[in-house]
Amino acid sequence: MAVDAGAESGRAGPSGGGESAVDARDVAVSVTGLRKQFGDGPDAITAVNDVTLEIETGSIVGLLGPNGAGKTTLIKSILGMVLPDAGTVRIGGVDRSDRPREAYRSVDAMLEGARNDYWRLTVRENLRYFTTISGVDPESVRDRHDRLLSQLGLAAKADVPVRELSRGMKQKVSLASVLAGGADVVFLDEPTLGLDIESSRTLQRELRRLVEEESLTVILSSHDMDVVETVCDRVLIMSKGELIADDTVDALLERSNRHCIRLTSSDLEPSIVSTLKRRFDTISVESRGSDTRIEVTTDSDGLYELMDLLHAADVTLERVQTIEPDLEDVFVDVLSIEREER
Numbered sequence: 001m002a003v004d005a006g007a008e009s010g011r012a013g014p015s016g017g018g019e020s021a022v023d024a025r026d027v028a029v030s031v032t033g034l035r036k037q038f039g040d041g042p043d044a045i046t047a048v049n050d051v052t053l054e055i056e057t058g059s060i061v062g063l064l065g066p067n068g069a070g071k072t073t074l075i076k077s078i079l080g081m082v083l084p085d086a087g088t089v090r091i092g093g094v095d096r097s098d099r100p101r102e103a104y105r106s107v108d109a110m111l112e113g114a115r116n117d118y119w120r121l122t123v124r125e126n127l128r129y130f131t132t133i134s135g136v137d138p139e140s141v142r143d144r145h146d147r148l149l150s151q152l153g154l155a156a157k158a159d160v161p162v163r164e165l166s167r168g169m170k171q172k173v174s175l176a177s178v179l180a181g182g183a184d185v186v187f188l189d190e191p192t193l194g195l196d197i198e199s200s201r202t203l204q205r206e207l208r209r210l211v212e213e214e215s216l217t218v219i220l221s222s223h224d225m226d227v228v229e230t231v232c233d234r235v236l237i238m239s240k241g242e243l244i245a246d247d248t249v250d251a252l253l254e255r256s257n258r259h260c261i262r263l264t265s266s267d268l269e270p271s272i273v274s275t276l277k278r279r280f281d282t283i284s285v286e287s288r289g290s291d292t293r294i295e296v297t298t299d300s301d302g303l304y305e306l307m308d309l310l311h312a313a314d315v316t317l318e319r320v321q322t323i324e325p326d327l328e329d330v331f332v333d334v335l336s337i338e339r340e341e342r
């Protein structure tokens with residue numbers, strides 16, 4: 001489903017209310033005690049359970065979680081596309097229940113990987129159209145459109161109807177359309193899905209530039225951990241409707257107690273390899289000439305046990321390499337700790 005959140009949430013250009021209530025604080029989006037249940041009785045599903053969060057203006061926040069964790073329901077609840085059972089949502093300091101048009105005035109979204117672009121219109125006409133419905137004169141942001149078209153590799157296709165473009169190109173047009181109107185807060189669900197590596201990197205650079213130079217706030221949901229690790233300032237992890245982690249990418253990486261060790265030795269006999277495989281999570285075993293190379297993951301306690309075991313077996317190590325955990329490792333750790341605790 002492609003969604004123009006602005007259209008579905010009732011946003012229709014500039015606020016009709018004359019009062020300017022945008023809070024001066026640096027919080028772009030704040031959510032308190034948000035809850036959404038689908039169905040009743042024993043079959044009820046609590047898709048979002050008492051979620052409270054704040055998103056700083058001028059930052060990119062990644063929203064992660066396994067399938068069914070509640071990410072889409074949370075985003076749709078914030079956007080007003082799903083009516084939550086409880087909780088408040090403030091955007092730019094404006095409570096969206098009190099003044100929805102004002103709250104959503106400068107919010108845009110690309111959900112579920114694409115948006116309803118007008119396939120009969122050319123690429124540039126789409127950008128102008130979505131800018132106009134955001135309440136901005138497209139002529140005043142022509143430079144922005146030119147830059148988006150060029151950075152996303154769409155300049156040569158600017159005057160081509162969208163229906164004639166490839167799937168990846170259409171994805172880029174969707175993104176350009178979301179960014180075209182100069183919204184202050186954008187929600188992007190799987191923005192790099194279907195993009196080639198070069199386009200994905202260009203998009204990530206452009207998002208960072210918009211955040212750093214124009215204080216854009218981005219809430220990005222993606223299953224691509226590399227994208228999230230590279231581009232996001234902060235990561236929220238959801239599981240079973242709850243927020244189970246909310247921290248900077250660096251802090252999450254530092255918090256990891258996981259060590260991945262690559263050992264190389266000519267003394268790694270098959271019986272020792274079997275013992276290691278039984279005791280540790282083994283990622284790979286490779287024979288290279290007379291050497292055997294094995295990668296295991298363990299926590300800090302396991303690391304001592306591993307060294308004791310190798311010592312007792314008289315293994316002389318030619319090489320010991322530590323492989324730094326990445327966001328994917330942290331994500332798996334956070335979820336497994338949470339499962340153990342439940």
Ligand SMILES: Nc1ncnc2c1ncn2[C@@H]1O[C@H](COP(=O)(O)OP(=O)(O)OP(=O)(O)O)[C@@H](O)[C@H]1O
Pocket residue numbers: 038039045046047065066067068069070071072073074
């Ligand atoms: N309209 C609905 N009616 C009933 N249940 C729903 C509805 N929408 C979502 N759910 C349920 O709520 C839970 C959360 O779903 P949601 O789509 O928010 O998760 P998600 O984290 O976005 O998952 P994914 O990564 O697979 O997109 C799931 O159990 C889902 O089946």
